[in-house]
Each structure stands twice: as structure tokens, then as C-alpha cells.
Amino acid sequence: MTHAIEGWFAVDADGVFLLGTRCAACGTVCFPPRRGFCPNPRCEGEDLKLTRLPRRGRVWSYTNACYPPPAPFVAAQPYEPVTLAAVELDGAGIVVLGQVAGLTVDQLDVGMELELTSGPLADGPLVWMWRRAS
Amino acid sequence: MGVGMHPWGKWGRPFLEYGVAAARAALRDADIAWTDVQYVVGADTIRNGYPGFVAGASYAQALGWTGARIASCYAACASGAQALDIARTRILAGLCDVALVVGADSTPKGFFKPVGGDRPDDPDWLRFRLLGAANPAYFGLYARRRMALYGSTPDDFAAVKVKNARAGSLNPMARYRKPVTAEEVLASPMVADPLRLMDICATSDGGAAVVLASESYARRRGARDLVFLSAVSTVTPTFPNTVLELPNFATDSSAAVPAPERPFRAAIAYAAYEEAGVGPKDLSLAEVYDLSTALELDWMEDIGLCPPGEADKLLRSGETGLGGRVPINPSGGLASFGEAIPAQAIAQLCELTTQLRGRAGPRQVPSPRTALAANQGLFGHGSALITTR
Numbered sequence: 253m254t255h256a257i258e259g260w261f262a263v264d265a266d267g268v269f270l271l272g273t274r275c276a277a278c279g280t281v282c283f284p285p286r287r288g289f290c291p292n293p294r295c296e297g298e299d300l301k302l303t304r305l306p307r308r309g310r311v312w313s314y315t316n317a318c319y320p321p322p323a324p325f326v327a328a329q330p331y332e333p334v335t336l337a338a339v340e341l342d343g344a345g346i347v348v349l350g351q352v353a354g355l356t357v358d359q360l361d362v363g364m365e366l367e368l369t370s371g372p373l374a375d376g377p378l379v380w381m382w383r384r385a386s
Numbered sequence: 387m388g389v390g391m392h393p394w395g396k397w398g399r400p401f402l403e404y405g406v407a408a409a410r411a412a413l414r415d416a417d418i419a420w421t422d423v424q425y426v427v428g429a430d431t432i433r434n435g436y437p438g439f440v441a442g443a444s445y446a447q448a449l450g451w452t453g454a455r456i457a458s459c460y461a462a463c464a465s466g467a468q469a470l471d472i473a474r475t476r477i478l479a480g481l482c483d484v485a486l487v488v489g490a491d492s493t494p495k496g497f498f499k500p501v502g503g504d505r506p507d508d509p510d511w512l513r514f515r516l517l518g519a520a521n522p523a524y525f526g527l528y529a530r531r532r533m534a535l536y537g538s539t540p541d542d543f544a545a546v547k548v549k550n551a552r553a554g555s556l557n558p559m560a561r562y563r564k565p566v567t568a569e570e571v572l573a574s575p576m577v578a579d580p581l582r583l584m585d586i587c588a589t590s591d592g593g594a595a596v597v598l599a600s601e602s603y604a605r606r607r608g609a610r611d612l613v614f615l616s617a618v619s620t621v622t623p624t625f626p627n628t629v630l631e632l633p634n635f636a637t638d639s640s641a642a643v644p645a646p647e648r649p650f651r652a653a654i655a656y657a658a659y660e661e662a663g664v665g666p667k668d669l670s671l672a673e674v675y676d677l678s679t680a681l682e683l684d685w686m687e688d689i690g691l692c693p694p695g696e697a698d699k700l701l702r703s704g705e706t707g708l709g710g711r712v713p714i715n716p717s718g719g720l721a722s723f724g725e726a727i728p729a730q731a732i733a734q735l736c737e738l739t740t741q742l743r744g745r746a747g748p749r750q751v752p753s754p755r756t757a758l759a760a761n762q763g764l765f766g767h768g769s770a771l772i773t774t775r
């Protein structure tokens with residue numbers, strides 16, 4: 253299935269993974285994956301290895317879009333509020349924003365555990381999403 | 387030396403008109419002629435085509451070419467602060483005596499959208515395409531985080547709007563001039579949970595301008611009521627920035643390097659305090675960036691008025707309202723003005739200056755001496771100004 257963006261996430265038999273980079277010199281993790289130089293200003297690392305990021309994390313915060321977001325977002329008809337969560341990935345010290353599948357804001361809490369999945373945008377291509385941790 | 391604004395609203399006219407009107411008002415206020423201006427800086431607007439990208443030249447042409455030195459600059463919401471910074475630095479370097487700084491915008495209806503076209507290499511475009519994350523989504527995340535960490539409530543957020551709407555009702559330049567009640571805020575439609583329509587600032591048209599001069603030039607011209615621009619901090623975050631910022635998908639990672647002692651927003655104010663040689667206790671008033679009601683509470687803590695988690699209490703005590711010890715957003719804030727991006731930081735300076743000169747009429751803060759304005763531009767342009775008299 254087409255991904256809404258190439259190289260940011262992978263779907264295979266092991267599940268859905270965000271693809272980030274890890275600096276070989278200092279261990280700094282980035283999402284989305286980065287090319288060139290490590291963002292740590294005190295690191296001269298240029299060897300940024302593509303890595304699968306932890307699939308689980310805890311909700312840093314969450315919200316929703318009660319009105320259809322403007323283009324280039326393609327809103328479903330009829331529109332259901334898009335739920336968003338910023339999730340702090342286990343052990344990576346990084347917070348990643350994504351749509352939430354199958355949960356509304358009333359079912360979310362800061363600190364709650366979520367895991368990665370994927371789901372389609374209204375016009376078809378897949379994007380990474382968060383769902384209730386199994 | 388002088389400040390000027392075009393009233394904010396949805397007028398539907400070209401941004402140049404607002405900017406030129408504000409510039410003329412500032413020149414009149416400074417009692418100097420346009421032909422006296424040695425340096426002109428325009429804060430750019432990206433939604434208004436070529437003239438907006440080269441705003442400095444657009445204003446200079448509209449006012450009449452004079453051969454003045456010129457600059458145009460874009461730093462999203464910090465554009466005005468950066469324009470002021472450039473002019474101030476040039477004056478302090480002795481390269482000119484008097485400069486005009488102008489910012490204005492004409493905004494479309496509804497949410498700010500990314501620049502058009504199919505641009506999958508632009509994170510600002512991608513956040514809409516992949517997530518539908520408009521600006522209010524980020525404000526919603528901050529607000530919900532605040533509720534979880536500090537126990538803030540939608541009532542607290544509504545109280546910010548009530549306070550700012552009251553101040554805005556006393557400001558002829560504000561777009562919204564009607565006082566509101568907490569009930570009205572809490573009954574307005576939800577936009578980005580937990581924020582409602584009246585918690586979030588609108589987009590507006592508007593313009594603001596200031597005449598900046600060296601002290602010796604101002605005195606030579608017989609200017610009175612001098613207000614000193616004691617600091618302009620336009621700083622980047624320090625790695626790793628562990629707060630999710632517009633328009634990003636993720637924070638920096640703190641896995642290899644611990645988060646800095648001062649988060650980005652606090653660092654913005656601190657850099658200004660350091661440059662001006664003052665501290666939060668010296669403030670008589672502040673204009674902070676209330677993109678949402680909840681964000682004003684965050685800023686109160688970030689500029690050091692109270693420890694983290696205590697802004698709600700300070701708000702409820704009335705100390706940040708008109709008549710309180712340190713009024714926040716006595717202009718009415720973005721809640722009453724709305725966003726006109728390149729004009730905002732300049733408009734904040736207009737309010738600080740008007741207050742310090744004692745000319746703010748019914749919203750006047752008694753005998754202010756030191757004031758701060760803080761805002762923040764997309765992609766890590768922090769900015770704060772401090773004025774003293």
C-alpha cells in the first residue's frame with residue numbers, strides 16, 4: 253500500500269515502525285530521519301544510521317481537530333474529528349506527534365501507554381498512527 | 387521616538403496600506419519627516435506575494451524613494467522583533483541615527499495554511515498533509531499538558547480571555563472591542579480540545595511601525611517622553627529542545643544530551659533580562675504571546691513572574707489584570723488583536739512605549755518603568771523586547 257511519505261515509517265510482519273536515525277558518535281536519535289550532520293551541536297558525527305524507533309511510548313499530550321484541517325490535508329466526508337497525540341517514545345527521549353486510531357480525546361490521558369500502528373488518510377495513502385497499547 | 391498603528395480587523399485591503407498608514411503615524415508621533423529616515427526595515431509577509439517578500443522596499447516605494455538604507459526580513463512571528471533588532475543594532479553600531487521599522491499583514495479567512503503547491507520537502511506543508519496539525523493543534527497540546535502537569539482548568543483559560551477582552555475593550559486599535567464572560571468562552575465551539583474558539587486568537591489584518599533613534603539624535607530633535615529599547619533577544623533553542631514546537635513532528639532527543647536547564651521560551655526572556663540588566667521583579671507590565679489563553683499562563687511562568695505551575699493562581703489573584711501589580715497584555719493581547727504576523731512584535735513595542743509614556747488612556751498602567759514583550763516565531767525564532775524609561 254502506498255505510504256503518504258517514503259522513508260519515515262515501515263510496515264512489515266513485525267509491525268509498524270517509525271524510521272529515525274541514530275548518530276554513531278553520540279547516540280542522538282532523530283525523527284524524521286536526518287541526513288548529513290548530527291543535530292547535537294557538540295558532536296561532529298556524520299554517520300547517521302537509519303534505525304527503527306521504539307514502537308511504544310507514553311502520551312506527552314493530546315488534542316484533536318474539531319474542524320476539518322485545511323489543505324493539503326484531505327478530510328473524510330462526513331468529517332470525524334482527527335485525534336492527535338504526542339508520544340514520548342520509550343528510552344529514546346523523543347516525543348513524536350501522530351494521529352490516533354480508534355480513540356477519541358475522552359479516552360486519552362497524559363501518561364497513558366500507546367503503540368504504533370498505521371492507517372489510511374482519507375484519500376488512501378498510509379500514515380503512521382498511534383493506538384491503544386496491546 | 388515614535389509609534390504608530392493601523393487599527394486591526396478584517397479590512398480586506400492590501401497589506402501595504404496598513405503598513406504605510408502605521409509608518410506615517412509613527413513618523414508624525416516622532417515629529418520627523420519620512421525624508422529624515424536614514425534606514426528602513428520591513429518585516430516580511432509571505433502570503434502577500436512579491437511585495438510582501440521584500441516588504442522594506444515595498445514600504446519605501448510607497449512612501450517615496452529617498453535613497454535610504456534598507457533591509458527586509460522574515461522570521462515568522464518574530465519578524466517584527468528581528469526587524470527591530472536589525473535597526474537597533476545598526477543605530478548602536480553608529481551606522482545610522484534614525485530608522486523606521488514597519489510590519490503589516492493581510493490575512494486569509496480561517497486557519498493559517500502552508501504555502502501552496504505540492505511540497506513534500508517542507509515540514510510546514512507536511513504537518514498539514516500527514517496529520518492535519520494546524521496551529522491550534524499545537525496550542526491544544528500545550529494546554530492539555532498544562533492541565534495534566536499543573537491542574538489548570540478550562541475555567542482558568544477562560545479567565546485569561548475575560549481579562550484580555552476587558553483590556554482590549556479599552557484599546558481603539560484592537561479588533562475585538564467587546565468584553566466577554568467566562569460563560570461565553572466556555573460555550574464557544576471546541577476547536578482543539580481543550581481549547582475553544584474564544585481561547586484561540588484569530589487571524590487579522592493590521593500594521594504597526596516605530597521610529598527608532600539614537601538617544602543623541604532624539605534629544606537633538608527635542609523629543610520628549612523617550613522610551614529606551616534596552617534589549618532585543620532573538621535566540622534559538624538550545625539542543626535538545628524537548629518541547630514539541632510548530633511545525634515539527636518530533637522534539638529533539640534527550641537520549642544523548644540532557645535537556646537544558648532553561649526551556650526555550652524561558653531562555654527567550656532570560657536573554658532579554660540579561661541584556662537589559664533587569665529581572666522579572668522589575669516589570670511593571672508585559673505583553674506576551676497569547677496565541678491561546680493557556681499559552682499566556684505558560685508565558686507568565688516562562689518570563690519568571692511566578693514558578694512553573696503557579697500562573698493560574700497569579701491570574702486568579704488579579705495581579706495580572708488592569709489595576710493589578712503587573713498587568714499582562716494590557717493592550718488586550720492577541721486575544722483582542724488577532725495575528726497579523728509581521729506586525730505583531732512591533733505592535734507589542736507600540737503598546738510598551740505607549741504605556742511607558744503614560745499615554746494609554748483608560749488602560750494605562752500607573753507609572754510603569756520597565757516592560758517586556760515576548761513572542762516566538764516558527765522554526766525556532768525566539769524573541770523578547772525590554773523597554774525602560
Ligand SMILES: [Zn+2]
Nearest residue numbers: 275278290295
Ligand atoms: Zn552525534
